[in-house]
Amino acid sequence: MEIILTAFDYNPAFSRNLGVVSPDEHQRLRNATVAIAGMGGVGGDYLISLVRAGVGHFHLAEFDEFELVNFNRQYGANMQTIGRRKLDVMIEYALQINPELQIEAFPGGIDTANIGAFLAGVDLAIDAVDAFAVDIHPLLVNAATERGLATIAAVPLGLGAGVLAFGPQGMSYADFFAITPDMSEDEKIVQFMLGFAPEMYHLKYLDPAFINLKARKGPSSIAGCKLCTGFITTQALLALLHPEELRCVPWYTYLDARLGRFRHRRLWMGNRHPLQRLKSYVAKRRLEKLGAAS
Known part of the structure; x- marks a missing residue:
């Protein structure tokens, strides 16, 4: 079989994006720089999707290697x-x-020493760090917000996904998640997850x-990760091309595809909302029981 080599040409390679974005917007994407922290469960897929969407410049951070x-x-x-890395x-x-x-x-991931360089000259930050890395998320979001940048993030939740956007026009990370220094690591994780999925539909199954x-x-599940990718790619296009349409926290988006449940609304007071505080209290008591039983 004869193999025909084709030289790369940006315009025909991504021409099918036109119609969803205009030619001018496509050029803006080609010139845009997106910073993605994390290349694991969701971050790697974000990168590939945004490359196919036409984004031409990236700052990428990840320290881990692939495992079985x-x-x-x-x-x-x-x-x-x-x-391999x-x-x-x-x-x-x-x-x-x-x-x-x-x-x-x-290659060392992001930390307090390099966060400035990671965000230098970028147009959008994406948090794809492991959900359990509770101290890295605010480092990225707060540093981006201080620089006037939006940060978008999604968490796979069973067969669904929770999506948030942060920026100068929205609530701060601390106010939304209500995570305090005196909390244990487990409590911080609970607060983090509650902010992405106030209804917690995924816990039903x-x-x-x-x-x-x-x-x-x-x-x-790969299903949850792919849902995150679809949401984040869309949010990235909004942030880069139509920033006035990007709804930052306390707005949240939560979809559970198995149960067919969807929410896109404001979480008044974030995790300080009375119902969120009750859910947090119940979750903490459950954690205590699990710890005692182990």
Whole structure:
């Protein structure tokens, strides 16, 4: 079989995006820079989707390597990539789609020392850090907000997804999640998850036997990750092209595809809302019982 080599050309490669975005908007995407923190369960998929959407510049941060347990959901996980850096693998995949990409890599992940460089010159920040990394999320969101940038984030929740956007025009991270320094790591995780999914639909069918906050493990599904990718790609296009349409916290979006339940509304007072405080109290008591039984 004859193999025909085709030279890369941005315009025909991504021409089918036109109609969803205008030619002028497509050029803006080509010139835009998006910072994605995390290349694991959702971040790698975000990268590939935004490359296909036409974004031409990225700052990417990730310190981890691929393992066998990543196979059920992570874009770059396969037998050839076990033990390889997720960041290196995902950059390779992205360049196979658009070899003209401009990428700045942060192989140590993000921290207080490099967050300024990670966000320098970018147009949008995306939080794709592991949900259990409770101290990294505010580092990214607060630093981006201080620079006038929006930060978008999504968490896969069973067969669904919760989506939030942060920015100078919305509530602060601290006010929305109501996470305080005196909380335990487990309590911080509970507050974080409550903010993404106030109705907690996914708990109706998740088996609690597979949830272990102490070990930082929980059930995951490719379905939830793909839903996150669809939402984040859409939110990114809004943030980059139609920022006036981006609704920041206390607005939240929560979809459970299995139960057919969807919510897109304001969470008044964030996690300080009386019902959220009650849910947090119940969750804490459950954690205490689980800890006593273990």
